[in-house]
Amino acid sequence: xxxxxxxxxxxxxxxxxxxxxxxxxxxxxxxxxxxxxxxxxxxxxxxxxxxxxxxxxxxxxxxxxxxxxxxxxxxxxxxxxxxxxxxxxxxxxxxxxxxxxxxxxxxxxxxxxxxxxxxxxxxxxxxxxxxxxxxxxxxxxxxxxxxxxxxxxxxxxxxxxxxxxxxxxxxxxxxxxxxxxxxxxxxxxxxxxxxxxxxxxxxxxxxxxxxxxxxxxxxxxxxxxxxxxxxxxxxxxxxxxxxxxxxxxxxxxxxxxxxxxxxxxxxxxxxxxxxxxxxxxxxxxxxxxxxxxxxxxxxxxxxxxxxxxxxxxxxxxxxxxxxxxxxxxxxxxxxxxxxxxxxxxxxxxxxxxxxxxxxxxxxxxxxxxxxxxxxxxxxxxxxxxxxxxxxxxxxxxxxxxx
Numbered sequence: 001x002x003x004x005x006x007x008x009x010x011x012x013x014x015x016x017x018x019x020x021x022x023x024x025x026x027x028x029x030x031x032x033x034x035x036x037x038x039x040x041x042x043x044x045x046x047x048x049x050x051x052x053x054x055x056x057x058x059x060x061x062x063x064x065x066x067x068x069x070x071x072x073x074x075x076x077x078x079x080x081x082x083x084x085x086x087x088x089x090x091x092x093x094x095x096x097x098x099x100x101x102x103x104x105x106x107x108x109x110x111x112x113x114x115x116x117x118x119x120x121x122x123x124x125x126x127x128x129x130x131x132x133x134x135x136x137x138x139x140x141x142x143x144x145x146x147x148x149x150x151x152x153x154x155x156x157x158x159x160x161x162x163x164x165x166x167x168x169x170x171x172x173x174x175x176x177x178x179x180x181x182x183x184x185x186x187x188x189x190x191x192x193x194x195x196x197x198x199x200x201x202x203x204x205x206x207x208x209x210x211x212x213x214x215x216x217x218x219x220x221x222x223x224x225x226x227x228x229x230x231x232x233x234x235x236x237x238x239x240x241x242x243x244x245x246x247x248x249x250x251x252x253x254x255x256x257x258x259x260x261x262x263x264x265x266x267x268x269x270x271x272x273x274x275x276x277x278x279x280x281x282x283x284x285x286x287x288x289x290x291x292x293x294x295x296x297x298x299x300x301x302x303x304x305x306x307x308x309x310x311x312x313x314x315x316x317x318x319x320x321x322x323x324x325x326x327x328x329x330x331x332x333x334x335x336x337x338x339x340x341x342x343x344x345x346x347x348x349x350x351x352x353x354x355x356x357x358x359x360x361x362x363x364x365x366x367x368x369x370x371x372x373x374x375x376x377x378x379x380x381x382x383x384x385x386x387x388x389x390x391x392x393x394x395x396x397x398x399x400x401x402x
Contacts, residue, residue: 027207029126029215032199036122039200043118046111053100053107060100064089069263077276082263084282091257095249102242106235112399113231120396125191125198127388130209131381132184132191138377139177139184142370145349146174149366152357166363173367177374213384216391217334221327227316231399236305236312243298243305250298254291258283323397326390334387337380345369345376 027035037043067084153170156162196206227233258281266275352369355361 025205025207026210027126027195027199029123029209029211032122032126032195032207032209033119035199035201036118037115040118042114046114050104050107050111053104056103057097057100060096061093076270077265077268079267080263080265080278082261082278084259084261086257086259088253088257088259088284091252091255092249095245095252099242099245099249102238102245106238106242109231109234109238109399113235116231116396116399120392122198123392123395124389125195126209126211127213127385127392129188129191129195129206130211130213131385132188133209134213134381135378136181136184136188138374138381139181142374142377143174143177143181145353145370146170146177149353149356149363149370150174153363156359161359162363169367170363173370213381213388214334214338215388217331217338217384217387221391221394227313227320229398230312230316230320233309233312233316234399236309240302240305240309243302247295247298247302250291250295254286254295256284256286319397323390323394327387327394330383330387330390334380334383337376337383341376342373342380345373349373 064086069080069082069084071080072078073080150167150170150173153162153167157164157167192206192209193203195209196203199207201207228237261278261280261282263278264275265278268274268276349366349369349372352361352366356363356366
């Protein structure tokens with residue numbers, strides 16, 4: 001029976017080596033993030049929105065083109081050419097450019113949020129696939145242990161130490177673990193396929209995620225939790241600044257500025273081969289309205305945008321605190337499961353196996369120890385996954401590049 005235990009341990013070691021040996025197409029977390037940024041379309045779309053905002057800034061600072069008018073009349077002088085150059089843009093140009101500059105800030109905040117959300121999706125998919133892979137490895141190891149217990153029971157049955165019923169209990173447990181292995185393997189394959197889709201690979205040929213599930217668990221997160229770094233707050237502040245600049249632009253636009261007219265008239269029989277210069281001003285006459293409606297509308301939008309900043313800060317404060325709590329508590333659970341619960345379950349299983357081998361106990365304590373170890377191992381895996389998910393949420397909350 002001791003030889004059986006030694007053989008089972010050797011088989012477990014071989015299984016662990018075979019399962020943990022990475023195939024040729026392995027994928028680390030850093031590689032997954034890089035591949036997703038290259039192959040996915042969200043980053044390109046966010047960059048295009050930033051480029052559009054920068055183009056809008058150039059448009060806001062552009063001087064309007066003059067208007068050229070040509071006309072022909074029957075009375076002399078018959079030919080008329082006028083050039084009109086408006087100057088009302090001088091009042092609005094600085095404020096319009098300021099609004100467009102805030103628009104660039106809003107687009108950058110939106111881009112940062114897009115990148116961060118995609119990185120979070122990749123992180124969660126990566127660690128979900130890795131956790132499912134670890135769960136499959138643990139289930140394979142549990143199946144091997146259950147087979148070992150069944151073989152020990154069969155040897156003890158032949159030696160007359162136990163009853164047939166007890167030996168059949170060991171075999172039934174081995175069959176139950178084998179049955180559950182298919183369900184665990186299904187989850188692992190689906191998670192790997194999801195990871196492939198997230199990073200832009202072929203879901204039918206998913207890469208193999210490699211890395212530790214407890215990465216970063218023993219290192220405290222040192223990021224300063226300032227709500228002003230949250231992309232939603234940054235975007236709201238930028239939108240409020242843009243709305244305020246447009247409100248100021250609408251107020252000053254009520255002041256009438258003239259349009260300069262210059263040109264020439266010719267083809268007058270009384271003045272052959274001579275052209276007459278034309279210089280004038282066109283001043284808007286505020287007869288029907290004074291632009292107060294447009295100014296009031298812009299001011300109302302500015303007030304609403306300023307209120308949106310307050311709401312964004314309140315929402316960000318709630319999100320930051322909730323994310324901090326989830327990160328701290330999930331980290332505590334993950335460390336306790338890894339450092340305390342799982343080693344205790346493994347030690348209990350080893351003692352139960354030795355006692356069963358020497359005939360000091362029956363098969364039921366061994367089966368209970370095996371199930372307890374399996375539950376502790378799978379629970380530890382889920383706790384580690386919960387921590388990695390909370391960590392991904394924490395990083396995504398503050399956007400990329402922050």
